[in-house]
Amino acid sequence: MPTTPATAANNSSNGSDASNGTQPSIMLELVDETGSTIGTAEKLAAHQAPGQLHRAFSVFLFDEEGRLLLQRRALGKYHSAGVWSNTCCGHPYPGEAPFTAAARRTFEELGVSPSLLAEAGTVRYNHPDPESGLVEQEYNHLFVGMVQAPLRPDPLEVGETAFVTARELMERHASAPFSAWFMTVLDAARPAIKELTGETGGW
Template sequence: MKEENVILVNEADEPIGLMPKMEAHEKAVLHRAFSVFIMNGKGETMLQQRARNKYHSPLLWTNTCCSHQRSGESNIEAGKRRLLEEMGFKTDLKELFSFIYKAPFDNGLTEHELDHVMVGYYEDFPKINPNEVADWKWMHPKDIKDDIAKKPEDYTAWFKIIFERFYNHLLEKTVRNEG
């Protein structure tokens, strides 16, 4: 299978080239990525546990799905594609915000991404792809926040960064709706 390229970007999210995914992670080059959070009507977030065979962060818990956009693919198209590939379902997605982060891994690779964070809603069971996902569960955001504080080693490096921003976004939305 041919290795996928990632879209290299500047800090304004303007494409500046393509690079093989592993090379971008070895060199810690800024590239475009996305993170999808799926929620249900109870306000819970769907988490996935990464498959054992993943080249980094195996068996750690993370957001519903995340990956990299392909050349010519919109953020929403990429999120929907990967959600179907990993979790086996389709739903509408809405982009919430984007930001840049850098997260080094124990294996010498580094995620340096301009991440587009999206949310969608789903009420059913996923049909997980066992090559990508070991397990899944629904959790309330407050419970996720508490669990990360107690057991940070159970979660991916990027999820801990992204979740803090997602959680704050949910709080701000709640305050705006109540105010």
Template structure:
């Protein structure tokens, strides 16, 4: 299987080149990525547990799916593609916000990403790809926040960073809706 390239970007999210994914993670080079959060009608978030044979963060819990855009692919197209590849379903996605983070792993690799965070809605059960996903569950955001605080080692490094921003976005919008 040919290794995928990631899109290298500057801090303004302007593409500046392509690089093999592993090389970008070894060199900690800033590249474009996305994170998808799927919510249901009960206000719960779908989490996935990464497959046990993933090269980093195996068996840790994280958001519904995340990956890297391909050259020429929009953020939304990339999110929909990966959602289908990992979780086996399609739904409409909307981009919420983007931000830059840097997170080193125990294995010497580093995520240095300009992450586009997206949300979608779905009420069914996923048809998970066992090469990518070990398990899945629905959790309400406040329970996720509490569990991350109590059991941080059960979650991916990037999810802990991204979820805090996602949770604040949900709370800010809930407060605006009430006002």
């Protein structure tokens, strides 16, 4: 099956969320309520309360059995560390297409290029992170696709991975911490997920 390009794989440290003490400043693209670009801001500054609305993306990848790939965020993340979330999420560089950014970060974090990656709409939300006090004010571009190669997670980004059915996800969500934005982006992506996996997948 065709795969999307994972660009800038040799620049993974530039997109890292890990707190290694050496990462350069990362700039995000600020947007208005319609998703139009209005400027840029440094990553941490954009997330400090009350937050600045910025462009982001979320990826949901499934295996051939229709199971969703989850990741548990590494403990060194600057916020939402150690919690479960969707396959991959992050921020495009200023001027970078969200589709390109989604493919790039999936490869950087998990070591695989997503197959059949497709747009799944957008969602705008405001989610404070109670642990860090940071705020996710995001205009989020959603993508769904398949994973058809062995994972090679970057331990600075990903603490653990799991493939789950819809039922297993609900059980895990009830018993383990998840990112504040997870259910918002999952619910917004459900129509595209059902189209990809079929109604029998239970999504």
